[in-house]
Amino acid sequence: MLLHLISFNIPYPANYGGVMDVFYKIKALHGQGVAVxxxxxxxxxxxxxxxEKYCSQVYYYNRPTSLFQQFSSLPFIVKTRDAKLLLQNLKKDNAPILFEGLHTCYFLNHADLKNRKKYxxxxxxEWQYYAHLAKMESNILKKIYFKIESKKLQVFEREIxxxxxxLAISKxxxxxxxxxxxxxxxxxxxxxxxxxxxxSQAGSGAYILFHGDLSVKDNEEAAFFLLEKIMQGVDYQLVIAGLNPSEKLKxxxxxxKNVSLKANVSNKEMNSLIKNAHVNIL
Known part of the structure; x- marks a missing residue:
């Protein structure tokens, strides 16, 4: 079986939630004999x-993220993934197409893909997620962006x-x-x-682990909640590990004294941290 899979980002290294789902899905499909x-x-x-170990072909496309892309009725996360070469490559055969998130759905209803199976x-x-980000954001410009993007996503969702x-990821x-x-x-x-x-190792670990993409506002707020509301008076060490922590969090x-921050760790190091933690907080 052949399958086109359109990913919003390069799914390796698989070191945060979104790309982790994509990468290990590709591995699972490869294991079932699907040519991705x-x-x-x-x-x-x-x-x-x-x-390339798990895909029959891999194509990369540039994602332009200039402010000019904001002046569109389409959501920014969709408009910035409108690569014409993508459409040309999708048309090379009639295999089904799996779009990873609304982000990748610019060509979803294109006439040239009318008769294709699409998932x-x-x-x-997404529109709810961006509305939530707007509520969490303190920077006024980012807050405005998230609010506008939420409205655009709510409209664009009708394209599905x-x-x-x-294929929903949560109940x-x-x-x-x-x-x-x-x-x-x-x-x-x-x-x-x-x-x-x-x-996980037998017995007790030496620390509590919180890990995630720390550049995401939700995850950063969760880290601050742990520091301010949970760890006060707790003797255990807390390790916070993840991508691109802000200067504020650092x-x-x-x-x-009982908290350490590990930024942009490798897959190997992250797996070791998870394996040896006494408590993993997701």
């Missing part, structure tokens, strides 16, 4: 030869009406799409991940 043609938008990450992996109810199926999202789009086949498929067996951690 991967289309990945490139920004902030290098091309990854590791992906969307829903990582969030003719897809063959939705709450599954219920939302089943209720709003009852004519679309929607299934709950939990996040793909590398943990096929229990590898400064907060510096003054705490």
């Amino acid at each position: 043609t991967l289309h990945a938008f490139q920004y902030g990450r290098e091309a990854a030869p590791e992906l 969307i992996r829903m990582h969030n109810v 009406k003719n897809v063959n199926g939705l 709450n999202d599954t219920e939302y799409f089943l209720e709003k789009y009852p004519h679309i086949s929607t299934r709950f498929i939990p996040a793909f991940h590398p943990n096929e067996k229990v590898e 400064t907060k951690v510096e003054g705490l």
Whole structure:
């Protein structure tokens, strides 16, 4: 079986939630004999030869993120993934297409793809997610951006009406799409991940681990909540590990004796941290 998979970013290294789901999904499909043609938008990450082990072909596309892209009725996360070369490559055969999130759906209803089987992996109810980001954000310009993007995403979501199926990552999202789009086949498929067996060590670990993409406002706020509301008076060490922590978070951690911050760790180091933690906080 052949399958086109369009990823919002390069899914390797698989070191945060979104790309982790994509990468381990590709591995699972490869293990089932599916020949995956991967289309990945490139920004902030290098091309990854590791992906060629599990994909029959890998294409990379530039994602322009200039402010000019904001002057569109389309959501920014969609408009910045409008690579014409992507459409040309999708037209090379008639294989089904899996779109990873609304982000990758610019060509979803293009006339040249009218007769193709199309599925969307829903990582969030995106307009709700961006509305939540707007509430959490203190920077006024970012807050305005998130509010506008939420409204655009709510409108753009209607474009999914003719897809063959939705693959929701959470039960709450599954219920939302089943209720709003009852004519679309929607299934709950939990996040793909590398943990096929229990590898935690016997006995007690020496620390509590919180890990995630720390550049995401939700995750940063969760880290601050742990520091300010949970760790006060707790003797255990807390390790916060993840991508691109802010200066604000770094400064907060510096003054705490029982907290350490590990930024941009490798997959190997992250797996070791998870394995040896006494408590993992997700």
